[in-house]
């Protein structure tokens with residue numbers, strides 16, 4: 001668990017950039033605290049000089065002094081509030097960017113472990129909670145502490161004896177307050193986890209809305225959500241009750257202090273050893289003291305909340321990718337890709353067993369086999385979404401891990417089973433992440449046999465696609481994805497069931513297009529379709545993570561029973 005010191009330490013590099021703004025914060029803080037103390041002090045001349053001594057000169061001065069003191073106090077507060085908000089909001093903005101930057105660099109296994117909603121929640125609501133610590137909490141804490149010292153100065157100055165009685169009460173409040181803070185920390189942790197669950201649930205619901213409606217599972221999802229929501233509501237109420245307890249507790253303990261002061265001070269005023277003005281100035285400062293003390297204890301509770309949130313955020317910032325880029329340049333021309341005794345484990349589960357295969361430029365390799373055989377896993381390693389647990393993948397004899405990750409992914413393009421469409425224009429979807437070159441976009445669309453339908457859309461390649469491409473048909477989406485893969489003219493193409501959503505006519509056109517594209521490339525096709533398999537130079541049959549047959553269609557027909565079985569099933 002992080003302490004406040006740890007949290008602040010992590011923010012020091014951020015704070016360094018805001019020194020001029022901090023100076024404004026301090027000026028505001030000093031004005032606000034000294035203004036508060038001065039306003040309590042002014043009660044003494046008000047009573048003693050004006051009301052008791054009937055001093056007219058003082059009457060002509062004091063009202064102006066009151067205005068100046070209050071203006072300084074409130075102006076200081078305003079200055080401090082705006083400057084601290086600037087620092088806080090700006091740090092938070094940078095923090096969000098840093099979190100996303102780090103998350104984007106992480107490997108896929110991380111994203112398979114954490115739910116999307118959970119990550120969104122940490123990047124939004126937890127970051128918001130932390131804002132309290134980085135911006136307002138610390139300066140407010142300091143301002144209130146300064147105010148306490150200023151007011152204590154007035155209290156002690158006016159009557160040290162009374163101050164002794166009044167201030168002795170204070171430690172009495174500390175014990176219950178520290179108990180409350182501990183409780184608050186616990187509730188905060190539970191509540192932050194719950195809000196993460198809620199966000200995760202919502203993102204799951206919106207992503208799967210079709211399947212929810214198709215299964216009439218609306219009520220089921222709604223009741224799951226209601227449970228989480230109810231729990232969050234209860235936790236929030238619990239934290240409100242704990243937080244709101246601070247004030248009545250402080251007031252009651254404070255009242256004991258005031259009662260003692262009235263008894264002792266009242267006697268002194270009656271005896272004439274204390275002036276009425278001093279007594280009231282003292283009493284005003286004492287009353288005013290409870291406000292900052294109360295604020296500090298409530299701030300302390302909020303801090304517990306922020307500490308828990310920090311822990312969840314630093315966790316994300318501290319994650320490092322297990323997939324690190326190599327330093328070697330990608331060979332200009334990829335001539336061979338070889339898998340040398342490559343095995344892959346997902347946790348305990350072994351997905352691939354000592355796979356050995358080689359692909360040469362111009363070859364098309366078809367990967368076939370039952371579902372779960374390991375075809376996608378093999379290709380995921382070529383993209384370096386995962387690294388082999390043992391064995392090595394080589395490109396032109398260079399270990400894949402030594403090659404720059406960026407250059408690798410520039411040269412290897414993938415069309416996956418799941419088609420990804422971004423909420424942007426078709427052109428931006430095709431050129432995704434790269435500069436849009438209109439001619440290249442049209443060329444890629446033509447090659448993917450997609451330009452015909454794109455042309456019929458109202459704004460052509462500039463037509464905006466909905467999130468997930470819901471305004472396109474499945475086959476159209478797939479052709480956009482293929483266009484994206486060929487936009488950069490990659491040297492290696494991985495097509496994972498890429499033609500599954502196409503009707504046979506467009507599939508034929510795509511197959512033709514792919515045949516033209518792949519001439520000097522290395523292409524891996526994960527396919528069940530016989531038309532694709534036939535054209536492959538090499539067919540690899542994967543079963544339970546092992547290669548159980550490898551060769552051309554003809555060879556396999558002759559010597560692989562499994563291949564015959566597979567073909568038999570498809571006829």
Ligand SMILES: Nc1ncnc2c1ncn2[C@@H]1O[C@H](COP(=O)(O)OP(=O)(O)OP(=O)(O)O)[C@@H](O)[C@H]1O
Nearest residue numbers: 112346349351369370371372373374375376377378
């Ligand atoms: N991220 C993952 N975490 C854990 N296990 C996984 C993961 N991805 C795949 N697997 C497991 O590894 C095995 C191989 O999966 P893979 O997706 O590579 O098979 P496949 O041959 O591509 O299947 P399909 O044809 O159904 O797509 C399966 O048993 C699968 O359950």
